[in-house]
Amino acid sequence: MWKRTMARQVLLFVYLLSLTSVRGQVSYSIPEEMPKGSLVGNIAQDLGLDFKRLKSGKARIYTGDSAEYISLDKERGVILIKERIDREALCGQTTPCALHFQVILENPMEFYSVTIEVTDINDNTPSFEKEEIRLKISESTITGVKFTLEPAVDLDVGINGIKSYTLLPTNHFILRYKHQPGGGHNVEMVLQKPLDREKEEYMSLMLTAVDGGDPQLVGNIKIHITVLDANDNAPVFHQSVYKANIRENVAKGFVVTTVSAVDSDEGSNSIIDYSIQNIQDNVRQVFEMNGDSGQVAVIGDIDYEKTRNYEIRVKASDRGGLTDSCKIIIDVIDENDNIPSISIMSKTSVIAEDSEPETVVTMINVQDPDSGENGKVKCFLSENIPFRLKSTTNNFFSLVTDSDLDREKDSGYNISVMCSDEGSPSLSSSVTLSLQISDVNDNAPVFERSSYEASLPENNTPGLSIFTVKARDADWNQNARVSYILQDSSVNGISVSSYVSVSADTGVIHAVRSFDYEQIKDFQFRVIAQDAGSPPLSSNVSVKILIQDQNDNSPQVLYPVQTGGSVVAEMVPRSAEVGYLVTKVVAVDVDSGQNAWLSYKLQKATDRALFEVGLQNGEIRTVRQVTDKDAVKQKLTVVVEDNGQPSRSATVNINVAVADSFPEVLSEYTDFTHEKDYNDNLTFYLVLALAVVSFLFIVSIIAILSVKCYRWRRERMFYKSGANLPVIPYYPPLYADVGGTGTLQHVYNYEVCRTTDSRKSDLKYARPSSESIISLDTSGTQTLTYAQREKVNGDISHDQVRVFL
Secondary structure, three states: OHHHHHHHHHHHHHHHHHHOEEEEEEEEEEEOOOOOOOEEEOHHHHHOOOHHHHHHOOOEEEOOOOOOOEEEEOOOOEEEEOOOOOHHHHHOOOOOEEEEEEEEEOOOOEEEEEEEEEEOOOOOOOEOOOOEEEEEEEOOOOOOOEEEEOOOEOOOOHHHOEEEEEEEOOOOEEEEEEEOOOOOEEEEEEEOOOOOOOOOOEEEEEEEEEEOOOOOOEEEEEEEEEEEOOOOOOOEEOOOEEEEEEEOOOOOOOEEEEOOEEOOOOHHHHOEEEEEOOOOOOHHHHEEEOOOOOEEEEOOOOOOOOOOEEEEEEEEEEOOOOEEEEEEEEEEEOOOOOOOEEEEEEEOOEEEOOOOOOOEEEEEEEEOOOOHHHHOEEEEEOOOOOEEEEEOOOOEEEEEEOOOOOOOOOOEEEEEEEEEEOOOOOOEEEEEEEEEEEOOOOOOOEEOOOEEEEEEEOOOOOOOEEEEOOEEOOOOHHHHOEEEEEOOOEEOOEEHHHOEEEOOOOOEEEEOOOOOOOOOOEEEEEEEEEEOOOOOOEEEEEEEEEEEOOOOOOOEEEEOOOOOOOOEEEEEOOOOOOOOEEEEOEEEOOOOHHHHOEEEEEEEEOOOOOEEEOOOOOEEEEOOOOOOOOOOEEEEEEEEEEOOOOOOEEEEEEEEEEOOOHHHHHHHHHHHHHOOHHHOOHHHHHHHHHHHHHHHHHHHHHHHHHHHHHHHHHHHHHHHHOOOOOOOOOOOOOOOOOOOOOOOOOOOEEEEEOOOOHHHOEEEEEOOOOOOOOOOOOOOOOOOOHHHHHHHHOOOOOOOEEEEO
């Protein structure tokens, strides 16, 4: 390389001479290993150039193809060290060592040759190629025999090169060395005193090489000498280098190759022993040599991935101690014996179900130490999972999401990653990654039914559990924790929370109050199911409560009306035929269904053989022909009974007069009315009546005064408080069958106008178009207005006569 560069520079120099003129030449001398930026010389001064010329001429350095070790500073006109110069790397042993380059100027073109001689410094120590020298010398060797030794090497030149050698001790040998033409030294060890194996079988010498530098550097090598019996011929191998190929994983005992050597001696000195000389490497653990035959066999594991070739140094020794050596180079052929190794570089064990596609879950590195096709790996996943492998760089993969995740469908995945190489046969390995899908609140609670309907008997106990609504949330943990809320609404103008309540945790619906079927038959409301997610999700369901009627009302007799004063009698002529309609008992039951089905029975009668009562219609008719012997006064007791369980009943007393004329009836009932009074103690009743009347008069006076005082105080309080007193409504008794399922077919409507003063309250009664509605008081006493009685009597036969006494 150096010679080629010199030749190019000479050609360039000749070419430039033909074009331009050479103005001058300058030389410099510098030591090697100068640091970067060190000053070589002032080229402007030495060439007689000013700085302007360097700039205007665009001064530059031309070095040809060689490396640029120096640079030109045009501002200062100096040459500097650009790269550290190692003389040994630049010129080797060639001296002198010089850099040749040209400084070129333009306008007009000129160039100047510059030579920089690089001088050597003593920066290299003499060294021997081996660490030690082992010699076996027969004791029969005569004095004066020379043993050539390996010379030391010093990369430095000149005075810094090797100057001398020394050998210690010098009991049997002396050292001779001389310079050879062209460089180098010939170092010989000369036997000057015969050897005696019986006196000294082993000896060690130290060979030292000293250079001429300042300070001097030295190198040493030990010489181990074994004194042998006389043997004048050494073994000789047929080949200096043996080569062989072997497949990895070959069976133990496999013979790799066989070496052989010959010895010209006879007898025991011609018997050759073969041995492996490798010490530092593991050759002896893998190969074994047959010392007699020279066969090399495998005794260990051959692994291409650990060692791809072996170099075995074999020594052949005869019995006289003379030796020869050779090398065996063994190349290992790769087999597909390694499965791909899968390493998890980064792993996520939990991923949210709302993760976007292409979200990285795991980073995987796959390695196969085999070579060629045996080391090429492909990976794939199990099917039907929302993930895929994405190759980033060679042998690196990313496991990413391929589609949307849904924890409610799959709460987790066991992802199997399978990797196989392209060897024959192919080897594969797999790893299973467990990935849990964390829940996101993306599902609202869902009720088990689209709507609920339940029944509740009236007169229930407040706080009674009616039934349970149930909603399920497909989410998990907190997102699936459902709470139940009663949606705010009203029933008949009253908040639904006054009727029912719902347990927030269990969804059990409780009755807040006791229900009356006659007031409310059913009502609806909605229940909200809300989860505990963030933000929470909810759904609602319609709930209908049906109130079941109970037999909690007794029948009420509308007709005949029971009066407290005069006696009312129904008149039957003596000419009445069988089946004559005497009167009709009219009763109602505000319950519904079978609880309102009424039946009529004749409980008592003056003559039970004369009258009968219709079981279903309550009509009282004659059973037989009326005769003159029948008593004028007939008293009947009729029982009205409903069909409830248990049944309830009411009784009504009916006076019947059997006569053809009114005076006859009047005389009979007058006697009937006062008959008992003549038999009683009249004085006792008069005194008792006087006492009761006096007591009631006193109580009335006190009550009137109390009411007056109370109202006066309320008026005063009203005017002072600005009319903020509570309103006390007045509700008159009302019997109504709201749904039309009972025996009362119409409703009374009341409009109540209230003020803070109860004396000024008004009650407006609106009559319906039908006059069949009859007001009943809660005490069970039956009262009818004249018009109402006329309406009821309209249903009775025109032959019937009503008598008031």
